[in-house]
Amino acid sequence: MAFYKAEYIWIDGQQPTAKLRSKGKIVPVGEEPPIWAFDGSSTNQATGENSDCVLKPVFVCPDPIRGGDNKLVMCEVLLIDMTPHPSNTRAACAEVAEKYADFDTWFGIEQEYTYFDGAKPLGWPINGFPAPQGGYYCGVGVDEVFGRDVVEAHMDACLVAGLSISGINAEVMPAQWEFQIGPVGTPTVADHLWLARWLLYRIGEDHGVSATLDPKPVRGDWNGAGAHTNFSTRQMRESYEPCIAAAEALATTHELHIKNYGDRIEERLTGLHETCSYREYRYGVRDRGASVRIPWQVVRDQKGYIEDRRPNANCDPYTVTRLILETVCGAAS
Numbered sequence: 422m423a424f425y426k427a428e429y430i431w432i433d434g435q436q437p438t439a440k441l442r443s444k445g446k447i448v449p450v451g452e453e454p455p456i457w458a459f460d461g462s463s464t465n466q467a468t469g470e471n472s473d474c475v476l477k478p479v480f481v482c483p484d485p486i487r488g489g490d491n492k493l494v495m496c497e498v499l500l501i502d503m504t505p506h507p508s509n510t511r512a513a514c515a516e517v518a519e520k521y522a523d524f525d526t527w528f529g530i531e532q533e534y535t536y537f538d539g540a541k542p543l544g545w546p547i548n549g550f551p552a553p554q555g556g557y558y559c560g561v562g563v564d565e566v567f568g569r570d571v572v573e574a575h576m577d578a579c580l581v582a583g584l585s586i587s588g589i590n591a592e593v594m595p596a597q598w599e600f601q602i603g604p605v606g607t608p609t610v611a612d613h614l615w616l617a618r619w620l621l622y623r624i625g626e627d628h629g630v631s632a633t634l635d636p637k638p639v640r641g642d643w644n645g646a647g648a649h650t651n652f653s654t655r656q657m658r659e660s661y662e663p664c665i666a667a668a669e670a671l672a673t674t675h676e677l678h679i680k681n682y683g684d685r686i687e688e689r690l691t692g693l694h695e696t697c698s699y700r701e702y703r704y705g706v707r708d709r710g711a712s713v714r715i716p717w718q719v720v721r722d723q724k725g726y727i728e729d730r731r732p733n734a735n736c737d738p739y740t741v742t743r744l745i746l747e748t749v750c751g752a753a754s
Contacts, residue, residue, distance in 0.1 A: 423450040425490040429457055429476050430619050431498055434465035434508040437684040438634075438735050441619050454478045454494045466498060466508055474506060475499040480612040485581035486623060493582060493619075495612050514608045514739040521750035525655040527726070528610040528742055529587065529603030533646040533734045534621060535596055535638040536568045537631045542596035542639060543567045551595050554643065558593045567596045571628040576600065578620045584613045593644040593695075604651070604726075607746070611738035634734040637688040645689030645696070646734035652745050653726035656753070661723040663753065668704040668713045668727050670752035674744070675702040675712070681740050683733025690731060697730070 430443040442464055448454055461467025461474035476496040484491035498506040505512035518526070536543035544567025545551055560566050572589055579586040585605045592599050602614045621632045637645045656663040671678070679686060679699050690699035697703060697712045704713035704727070706720055712731055719725035732741050 424448060425450055425492060426484070426487055427454045427481075427492045427494050428484060428487075429454070429478075429494045429496055430616065431459075431476055431496045432508065432510075432615065432737075434461070434506075436465070439508065439737065441615065441622065443619065448492075450490060454481060454492060457496075461498075461506075466506060473501055475501060475503065477503075479511065480609075480616070482582045482584065482616065485578035485620070493616060495616050510737050510739040510743070511608055511611070514611060514743040517743045517746050518607045521746050521754075524746075524750050524753070526606060526746060526750070527604040527653050527658075528607055528745075529601060529605075529651040529726075530610060530614055530732075530738055530741075531599055531601050531647070531649040531651070532614060532617070532634075533592055533597060533599045533648065534632045534634055535594070535646060536571070536598070536625070537596070537633055537638075538629075542594075543630055544596050550641075554593050557591060557595045557597075559590050565595065566591050568598065568628075568630065571624060571630060572598050572600075574628070575617075575621055575624050578624055579617050582616065582620065584617055585610070586613075586617060592646075594639065597638075597644065597646060604653070607742040608739060611742055614738045636683055636685055636733040636735055642694075644694045647689065647696075647730065648683075648732040648734050648736050648738070648741070650729045650732050650738075650741055650745065651726050652729060652742075652749070654750065654753070657724065657726060659724055661719070661725075664715060664719060664725060664727055666753065667749045668715065670749050671704075671713055671729065671745070672702045673752070674748045678729075678731060678744055678748070681737075681744060682731050683736035685735075686731070686733050689733060695730075699731075 457476040462469040462472040480495040497511045588601045690696045692698035695709045702712045705711040706715045714728040
């Protein structure tokens, strides 16, 4: 009998920012990855005397690391009675997405991250700092760009896996990069983003670097790292008024979103470095210093999407997309 390797990937219960975990299972060729289990007492998801938690596959794709017939298996965590574990944010996201399915919502998430070589950002001098921000964004050359080989390897892996990656670019701070997932519906966009994050870490192992989603990886006059979330409904893609209505609806739940958009968000949303302060909410056309940006082409075309610039790089995309759906679609219902 032939077999393939299935790498089961899930989100743990660590607070305030959950981590990815994974382990491998050997599965007969021709069979789908089955429900499995793990020790929740080692992942902040159970106690030692009642440690079993359940892994339910929700998205399966080719494994670009092992190749062949091998699979990556994104899972949600269940209790042994097959109900969602308290740490399972996907279940609520999927429920809300189903509730507002008639809106045909699309998301595109811009995942920023920073490569580290040990205790310092990749390519930074051992003592001191590189030249100030200015030439690094979408830069080229060994004096401005660090880690392109691993960035390219990650993009290729996402494509082989069939994830909806749509681009990459070097960011404003040296050693900081971004990849984009979408546009695609939810919870699919979050499934793909979590798997792309896992691939980011896993491919970093092969290159001797680590990726961090820290929202403020370097103190001082350096940009933080976000997960700008682009969003549209069918109505927004047909006319401009729903785009404005969506931006105005998000003002009504600003504090709720800030509370759930990633730990230490106040360190990034200072009002500097292309951000609006977490203490206020405003939207504007072409304004990268606003909480929500309406792109120039949306005004030109009088239809399209809006960009929520508040989510941190370390946000949970299941939670972010659920909140946006509840706020925007709820207001339009």
